[in-house]
Amino acid sequence: MKPRIAVLGCGYWGSNHIRTLKALGALHAVSDANRARAEGFASEQDCLAIDPEELFSRDDVDAIVMALPPQFHSETAIKAVEAGKDVLVEKPVALTVADAERAVAAAEANKRIFMVGHVLRFHPAFEKLKALIDSGELGEVKYVHAHRLGLGKFHTENDALWDLAPHDLSMILAITGSAPVEVRGEGAAILDHMSDFALVHMRFANGLRGHLFASRLNPYRERRLTVVGTRAMAVFDDVEPWERKLAVYRHAVWQDSGQWAFTANEPTYVQVEEGMPLTRELEHFLSCIRTRAAPRTDGEEAITVLRILTAGTVTHG
Structure with missing residues (x-):
């Protein structure tokens, strides 16, 4: 079975993730602080709309793709990996090196896949x-x-x-x-x-x-x-x-x-x-979730970029 992915953040780039994951047969849910926006995508793509505060506790979500304003990425990623979710975090992964290091360390401590959206x-x-x-x-x-x-x-x-x-x-x-x-x-x-x-x-x-x-x-x-x-x-x-x-x-x-x-x-x-590139990136993410292999664009690279x-x-x- 393909991993069940939720996309958190239904803005411009998040919508691209949503459509691509749907085409790959791995889109399970969408989530956004704007409930109406999430419900619109859920209706369009025939998937669940889940409130952000409920997303991390859901047993039917294996991984989360995060396309949020960058100031929210690190804290949200930490919350996700501590809840047992693998994550793909869009760039930039954080606004400070210290925040990125905390997020990557949390993923390692919880044995979660941590991938960064360096799509090129x-x-x-x-x-x-x-x-x-x-x-x-x-x-x-x-x-x-x-x-x-x-x-x-x-x-x-x-x-x-x-x-x-x-x-x-x-x-x-x-x-x-x-x-x-x-x-x-x-x-x-x-x-x-x-x-x-x-x-x-x-x-x-x-x-x-x-x-x-x-x-x-x-x-x-x-x-x-x-x-x-x-x-x-x-x-x-x-x-x-x-x-x-x-x-x-x-x-x-x-x-x-x-x-x-x-x-x-x-x-x-x-x-x-x-x-x-986005399709190939998300296929790689799905493969990493299944095999537990380290992503090509992992957290350490993201820290170096920051x-x-x-x-x-x-x-x-």
């Missing part, structure tokens, strides 16, 4: 990119940079860095295999005291460098992750159509008589099997 780790193009890196196709990775730009999604609790950067940081950590030893952030608040632009520089112990640029006040959308290796470069561009989402550039750079020379080659587009966010945050008066 399950994007087929990123999975293919990671396979290319692991196979040595790009050579030794020397630099990674991510640009996530667009207009909108303004939050009262989250600035551009905390709202937009967790996905890219998760991918960068998967590529580097370690946390950075140095983090430096720059930010600019245009609308109010919250940063609308954020630039984070990272240095890793093996000499690898990286940066991340996030903006919510940009006139065009950019969703690009670039990896520079000693043999080739690769770009995962999620704005492009599927047949062009993953490109490999085999440029050549060398020294000739003390001068640098290069040849710029046309990109090779890598075939990527189409698939919805440490980078915290170190890269610029406070504005």
